[in-house]
Amino acid sequence: MTAMTTSVRPFSSLLGHLGGERRAIAATIVLVVVSQVCLGAISVLLAAAVGHAVVHHSAPSDWFWALLAGLVALRAALTWGEMDASHALAFRVLARLRMALFDRYAVALPTKRRENVGRAASTAMSDTERLEFFYAHTVAQLVAAAVNALLGLILLAVVEPRLALVTLTGLTLVLSTVPLGRHRLEALGGEMVEATGALSDRAVDVLGGLREVLGYGIHGPVRRQIRETGAAAARAAGRLETTHRVLAGAREAAVTLVGVGVLVGVIGRGVAAEHVAALIVLALATVSPVADAAATCARLPALRAAATRVGEELARPAALTRDTPPAALPEGPLGLMMSEVGFGYDGRRVLDGFSLRIAPGEHVGLRGASGAGKSTVVALASRLWDPDSGTVALTGSTTSEVAISAVDDNELRAALATVEQDGALFTGTVRDAIAAPSTTDAEIEDLLARLGLAGTVTPGSHIGEGGLRLSGGQRARLRLARAVLHRPRILILDEPTADLDEASARLVTDLLGTVPATMLVVSHRHQTLAAMDRVVDITSREASEGTKKARRARNHAGHAARER
Missing domain, CATH: 1.20.1560.10 (ABC transporter type 1, transmembrane domain)
Structure with a gap:
């Protein structure tokens, strides 16, 4: 028996x-x-x-x-x-x-x-x-x-x-x-x-x-x-x-x-x-x-x-826990808060007491040495993982924070978009790969033009399996276009310009400046970070505060000194 x-x-x-x-x-x-x-x-x-x-x-x-x-x-x-x-x-x-x-x-x-x-x-x-x-x-x-x-x-x-x-x-x-x-x-x-x-x-x-x-x-x-x-x-x-x-x-x-x-x-x-x-x-x-x-x-x-x-x-154990009952997202622009976050695996501590607050509508850059935990911050902020300790929350303009684990997943994914450096594009046309349900071809064509893809890529272009018919730079810009067309309230980007030449990177940076979403951008590229409202150094976990104007002034002064 x-x-x-x-x-x-x-x-x-x-x-x-x-x-x-x-x-x-x-x-x-x-x-x-x-x-x-x-x-x-x-x-x-x-x-x-x-x-x-x-x-x-x-x-x-x-x-x-x-x-x-x-x-x-x-x-x-x-x-x-x-x-x-x-x-x-x-x-x-x-x-x-x-x-x-x-x-x-x-x-x-x-x-x-x-x-x-x-x-x-x-x-x-x-x-x-x-x-x-x-x-x-x-x-x-x-x-x-x-x-x-x-x-x-x-x-x-x-x-x-x-x-x-x-x-x-x-x-x-x-x-x-x-x-x-x-x-x-x-x-x-x-x-x-x-x-x-x-x-x-x-x-x-x-x-x-x-x-x-x-x-x-x-x-x-x-x-x-x-x-x-x-x-x-x-x-x-x-x-x-x-x-x-x-x-x-x-x-x-x-x-x-x-x-x-x-x-x-x-x-x-x-x-x-x-x-x-x-x-x-x-x-x-x-x-x-x-x-x-x-x-x-x-x-x-x-x-x-x-x-x-x-x-x-x-029976795989869930990497994420679901809080019940689910909490509603605040109305209007969303901010992101990470408080005393700790995370590690295989006995290695990747983050230990990391904190970051991004105000609604703010564009923040994140930099640090390889292995410092930048991609881990992206995964935690995107709620692909849960932290071992500390909290990750979303904030509104006038309301207190809401734990990201308490938000219904469908509602969260509609409000938050992540563009990973090695993200996937699905087989089909450009339209199939990047368009939201309500996106028109005119919107796609306008965005492709702003990203320097007009003439080489059209909404009806077939991208091949995983985008194999495209160059690495084209795939990177289409991943960004997909996120932008879905109009997220928070946009998280991991090295969006790493695969691009200077001219293409400048187009991406200019586009990001017009996106109304709250933004967290991980990058090693000075040009990309310079366009942010402020930059956080994850290695020291200290914010390098200052407006874009002040940073440009310092850069200009440094160039002048070197020339002298």
Whole structure:
């Protein structure tokens, strides 16, 4: 019982993520059960008709053919309905599982250490595809086989108890193949899923870093790794398939024994000759679906391994905590406050007591040495991570601060936009990649012109996967354009001009000066920081106060002194 509970738990634990599809699963089970019973009844009736024709040299009565025709029509309708329902259910199950994973990744994948997402991607793509078939087809098949076997045994017990006993013995032999080799199947199934998952992980890594693979000439070692990983997956799959074939032979032998046993049981037992064929077919129709179900059960370890992986991904601890009930954002311009923030990982303290206050509408620059924690400040201010200590809050012009963790995520994302240095652009046109729902092509074209992209990029230009058809500088400016077009109240930028030449950087700086949002800009570039209202040095955590006018005056004085 414990072993069975352990075997079923990975599948049952995912039911909560399928929502209303549980009713559809139940309806599909009913369709398959009735369809399976109809098929058995048709087979038995046809065998009875053959027996009647052989013994009596005449066809059955008209009512018999009417009954048979009705069952055939019903079976055809049920088969069509079951195929339609199960295929639609499979796609909905796939969508449900993937959306559940996406929702979990949204709060769990921005971990303290930016991890390789190859496993997450392969789980979302490969493992969920294995499970869609299980919930849409396999469960119904197993239940239908059990119901069909029970009805067949009851009918045989009523007609000829000895044949019911023979059939029950055959069922026992068939079912005995399920635990046979279970541990080997478990091991090989898990090994195959892990190997294929590792292959997917490696493929995701290589495709994501294809330029580096080619640029550094490491395609040889990469190909060797993929070949070795693929060979390991193939070996595991081969051993698993060999085990399945051995067990399939054992099941076929058990089914054959049932047929022989029933034939021996009816000979010389006073069973009417015209009923012999029908009884043999009834016994076989009782056992055969169970044999198919046993074959399915033998393949469950691989599915169970996939379900376990999906369950583990869905159980990832959240990187963010959600305060309840959610608090409303202040009206009007928003400010940002970080108070005594501490953050670290792997025993390393990245921030310790860091504080920063940005007034609504203020543009603040952030500078510091590499490793000082600038990107960590961006992640905390963007609420990709929660601090280990201290608070991050949003402020209004006239209201007290609201903890960023207390704001509804959808409301927060509509008010706050972050442009990371290595941010992604999705495949499609420029319009698809950067436009907000209400953005017009005229607005896109105007913004592209202000960023120096007019003539080279249009709203309808295809950017390729991840923007591969664009230069690094074009991608950087389009990421900024995407944020600006969404009209955030707070805009956080991580090195927005790092990939740009002087002229393009000046265009970006000029554009930022016209954006009405509160702004936090991380940059090493003096030209970019000079356009800010003030600059904070994260290394010393001291604000370098002063207006842009005073800073320019100091710069001018320094230049004059050097010239003298």
